Amino acid sequence: MDPSTILLFPVHAVVWLYSLLSFLPWYFMTGVQKKKSLAKRVKSRSTTGQAEGPYRSVDRFDSLVTEDYAGKDTLDKLFDYAVERFGKADCLGTREVLSKENETQPSGKVFKKLILGDYKWLSYEEMDTQVSQFGSGLAALGQQPKSTIAIFCETRAEWMITAQACFRRNFPLVTFYATLGEEAVAFGLNECGATHLVTSVELLETKLKNVLPQIPSLRQIIYVDRKSISTAGYPQGIQIHSMHSVQELGAKPENLSRPIVKPVPSDLAVIMYTSGSTGRPKGVMIIHSNLIGGMAGQCERIPGLGWGLNTFRTHCIYIYTRTHTNSALQIFFHVLCCCLIYSCHDSYTSGGYTKHDNPHPRGEILIGGPNVTMGYSRSEGCNNEDFFADENGQRWFCTGDIGEMHPDGCLQIVDRKKDLVKLQAGEYVSLGKVESALKNCSLIDNICAYANSDQNYVISFIVPNQKNLTALANQKGIEGTWEEICNHPVMEREVLREIKEVATSIKLQRFEIPVMVHLSPEPWTPETGLVTDAFKLKRKELKNHYLNDIERMYGHK
Known part of the structure; x- marks a missing residue:
């Protein structure tokens, strides 16, 4: 026997033993076999037995789920339930920016590096108090139920507090990306007609101040930072407040006792303005039931999100063919969690995708169900292009994505009909x-x-x-x-x-x-x-x- 083989035998034995001792616990403790079985199983199947569907998840084949928690059919009810269940647990965490440094990358690019402090937490109960006070303060400043209020702010705890305050008092919240340009924000504010705006000092001074004269409907501006700012140079007729002062106003007994008009599932919750990549930004109208329906089933799909709640997976897919005057057959796939699926009436002959494609049928993906929004605000042309309703009144959204249906009921996105692309x-x-x-x-x-x-x-x-x-x-x-x-x-x-x-x-x-x-x-x-x-x-x-x-x-x- 080769002496080197004898010398290396102990090393090989140790490696083999280590692999065995580490692999077996990992294999049984992580449930990898179960995950592999789930990955290989059939995910959805056609309810008609035809290639054109409709397809539904095998886990929720007979009906669809529209809410994760029974009776929690609006966003304010969902938040109240979370406060009741997790009262003193940490809810919102904020890290203070201690300093900023320039960091040069190997490519030569310079990035701003933030030096952050430790997290400071608000519990669910503390957040609930701030939500209640801020909502009461907004009402005291004249904000009316079912009248829009806008937020143009970076992602931070105050953003979520504002949102929950608006949901609780049925103030439809108009949201703008913090990266939008000043002209786009001015356009959106004029279109939605909001009289109240929540923002940050930085955005107020760098993007909003110069265009405020172009927004005649605006009456109240609330900035979220805990600092004082000069109101010099701002248009007359606009009052500027800090968020803290509005919360103090709302904490007064006479304001806290104001009656609250609660939303119903069909009430408008959010008008979410897009980034305006194809021109002016468009406001997407989202009602409470859209958001509740969109969240349904996710607690089970994302580990740790549902705190052990046993909810249902709800995928469904539908493919539809239609004969056109040019004899072209058009097929559409339709996919979404918690949704019924139908077809789009539009033709797409330049793509070359049909249900007869090999090895799998292909077509445009449409989305339908309780989480499909109510369309774009004041944009009838775009609504007619991107949304439609079937004979049963169900709304559908044409995604522009092209999908391919595999035999195991798994949908693969293979192309895009629309020309909007998200970069890395x-x-x-x-x-x-x-x-x-x-x-x-x-x-x-x-x-x-x-x-x-x-x-x-x-x-x-x-x-x-x-x-x-x-x-x-x-x-x-x-x-x-x-x-x-x-x-x-x-x-x-x-x-x-x-x-x-x-x-x-x-x-x-x-x-x-x-x-x-x-x-x-x-x-x-x-x-x-x-x-x-x-x-x-x-x-x-x-x-x-x-x-x-x-x-x-x-x-x-």
């Missing part, structure tokens, strides 16, 4: 908006913007204007065939430079501007299969056609 860092990019803007560039005849959600920048495929690009190539001393000119790296850089100039002049956001381009010497015509007969882009075909270029531009090759 969270920014939303409207590809259509980018394309429309950059077609103003004299070097571009046609353009397709592209972005992967696991990347942090946009790329594009471009059909250049042959006359202008050839003239530019002559100026740069570049000669060759049209294909050689398009493939020359100098010409790619020149087109990128021109794109950036145009994008800057029309105020595209930094993350909307393509970072890499591919110049296509071939025009896009219906004969190439890259555009429709109406010369609309076929994104799926363009993606497949330029797959190697996509990998190159994203650094994979």
Whole structure:
């Protein structure tokens, strides 16, 4: 026997024994076999036995759940139940910012690093007191039930206190991202007509102060910080208060005793303004039953969230076919927790997805059920495009996502009909908006913007204007065939430079501007299969056609 084998035997034995002693407890204590069985089982099945569905979760096949806790059908009831159940437990934690430091990354980018103190907690009971006082204070300042109140604030404890105070007193809460620009916020405030606004000192002074004269309906501004600010320079007719002073006002016995108008499930809870990626922000109207329905079943799905509550899983899916005048069959998948699923009436012929696709049927995903919102505020055109109701009055939302149904009842998202893409860092990019803007560039005849959600920048495929690009190539001393000119790296850089100039002049956001381009010497015509007969882009075909270029531009090759 080899001496080295003898010498290594004790080492191998120890490793084998350690693996055995660690693997067996892990295997039995984590329930990995049960998880594997759940992952492999059939998740949903068709209620009709047909490929077009509808599909429902096998765990909740006969009916759907609309609330996790019986009788807790509005947000204020849910919060009251949490206070009753977890009274003295920690609820909201805040860490004080002690200092800020610049931290240079290996890439050379500089990030702000926050030095934070320890958590300071509010219990459920303490939060309940603050919610009660703040709601009473808002009522004392003239806020009326079923009249909108707005919040434009960073994520912090005061945000949640404000929200719960509004839910309790039936004040529909209008929310704005803290990253929205001042013009977008002014537009939203004018559209919703709110008279009261909750914000922070930083946002008030940097984004709101200059546009307040454009918002005539605003009467009361409450800032959440515990500091005093100067009211000089603010429009007459607007009163400014600290959140603490409003809570003190609400704590007075005569205000605490004011009658409370409680919401019902069909009352408006939130108008949530979008980021406005495709233009002006839109306010999504969400009633109490939408939010309660959206939470239903999640306590079981997210470990530790439900505190041991045994709730039901509620997935359901539906596929529908419809015959159109052009003999094209359109199929739609429909998926959501706690929802019935139906079909969209719109045609989608440029995508090339049908229920006959191999190996699995594919189509657009629609969402329907109690958690589908009431649509966009004052935006009938968008409502008609994105929402519809079936003959039973059930509302449906057209997601624009393309799904593929697997035999085990699992849905896979494979593409997107709509051109809105979320980048890795969270920014939303409207590809259509980018394309429309950059077609103003004299070097571009046609353009397709592209972005992967696991990347942090946009790329594009471009059909250049042959006359202008050839003239530019002559100026740069570049000669060759049209294909050689398009493939020359100098010409790619020149087109990128021109794109950036145009994008800057029309105020595209930094993350909307393509970072890499591919110049296509071939025009896009219906004969190439890259555009429709109406010369609309076929994104799926363009993606497949330029797959190697996509990998190159994203650094994979």
